[in-house]
Amino acid sequence: MNxxxxxxxxxxxxxxxxxxxxxxxxxxxxxxRSRYAAFAVANGKYLEATRTGERRFxxxxxxxxxxxxxxWLGLTVKESVKGSAADADGTVHFVARSIDAGALVELExxxxxxxxxxxxxxxxARSEPTERRTKLGRNDTCPCGSGKxxxxxxxx
Ligand SMILES: [Zn+2]
Ligand SMILES: [Zn+2]
Numbered sequence: 001m002n003x004x005x006x007x008x009x010x011x012x013x014x015x016x017x018x019x020x021x022x023x024x025x026x027x028x029x030x031x032x033r034s035r036y037a038a039f040a041v042a043n044g045k046y047l048e049a050t051r052t053g054e055r056r057f058x059x060x061x062x063x064x065x066x067x068x069x070x071x072w073l074g075l076t077v078k079e080s081v082k083g084s085a086a087d088a089d090g091t092v093h094f095v096a097r098s099i100d101a102g103a104l105v106e107l108e109x110x111x112x113x114x115x116x117x118x119x120x121x122x123x124x125a126r127s128e129p130t131e132r133r134t135k136l137g138r139n140d141t142c143p144c145g146s147g148k149x150x151x152x153x154x155x156x
Contacts, residue, residue, distance in 0.1 A: 004040030005033035006075045011041075019046050024120075028083025028090035028113035031120035033075065036096055039063075040072035051122040052114065071099035071154045073144055089114045091126055097143070099154050104134040104143045 003014035010016075015037035017023040018030070025031035031050060038046040044063035048055060076095045083090020093110045110127040113120050136143070142153035 003033075003037055004072055004074075005037040006077075007033065011037070019043055024118075025050075026085045027080075028087070028120055029077055029080045029092050031113055031122070032077065032092040032094060032111060035122060036072075036075040036094075039067045039070070039096075042067040050120070052116065052124075069100070071144060073097040073099065083113055083120075087115070089123075093127075099136070099143060102136055102155070104136055106132040106134075108132075 001011050003009050003011040003016070005015050007014050015034040018025050018034040019038060019041070025034050035047060035050055038044075038050075042064045044060035044065075044067065047063050048060040074097050076097075077092060078095065079093040081091045081093075083092065090113050091110050092113065093108075095106055095108045098105045098107075107129060108131075109125050109129040112123040112126045114123045115121070136150045136155070138149070138151035138155060140150045142148050142150045142155075144154055146153050
């Protein structure tokens with residue numbers, strides 16, 4: 001399958017090895033992409049392991065369960081500031097699109113990433129995340145790009 005993070009590369013040559021721990025994300029943007037892809041493949045463990053801050057018991061399982069109920073449409077990285085292999089922190093401005101609970105959701109955020117012991121981690125949102133929710137009618141065209149009506153595609 002094509003990697004959900006939007007590079008156009010196969011998952012097995014892109015975020016797959018990063019999720020498996022065979023490779024590390026070299027840049028803040030690569031980590032951002034791998035975290036988006038982790039939502040798409042419902043890998044809550046990876047999401048939990050790649051952020052700063054405290055953990056809650058059962059968080060990874062909860063995130064995985066929720067992620068499975070969402071249709072992950074794609075990620076657009078609008079801008080990366082710092083976050084190169086030589087930097088200690090960086091910011092990635094992105095828009096993530098999904099179908100959640102019968103609505104098209106476009107989440108836009110500037111995320112701050114820090115390097116902890118040589119590994120990139122998600123730190124916090126640096127802008128108030130904006131979430132645009134557009135309720136989808138059953139006869140609307142499905143936003144996944146299939147060209148089908150929502151009711152014949154991702155409505156269920
Ligand atoms: Zn990827
Ligand atoms: Zn669809």
